[in-house]
Amino acid sequence: MDQGQLVRIMLSLLLVVGLILAAAWVARRGGMLRQGGNKRRIHILDSQRLGTRASLALVRVDDREILIGITPQHISLLHSDATPAAGKDFDTHLDQARSSS
Known part of the structure; x- marks a missing residue:
């Protein structure tokens, strides 16, 4: 094996590893390597800052929405809602939470 063949093999190996x-x-950036895929149980639907160190968050855990x-x-x-309505938005949940407390 001469030096030219050795260089060609090394370049080929580097190309394959690259x-x-x-x-x-690409697979990681595209989400193909995430564990569990889209089977996440917790989703943050929306959040609202109330000041520098306080905020509200609307979270869905399985089939429950909680504020x-x-x-x-x-x-x-x-606030907790066991049966989430499809069209509810953050303002609706915030109004419900304000009226119930």
Whole structure:
């Protein structure tokens, strides 16, 4: 095996490894390598900042929608809906939470 063949083999090997790494990067960026796929049970539907250190978040856990208040020291359940309506938006949930407390 002469030096020209050895260089050709090394370049071919580097090309194959580079293609494998590029394919893995594309698959990861495209979401194909995420564990569990789209079977995530928790989804943040919307959030609203109330100040510099406080916010509200509308979260869906399985088939429940919950409205939580978040501060640096505490997370509070403000409202829970076991049967989420498809067309409800964040403002509707916020109004419901305000009227129930």
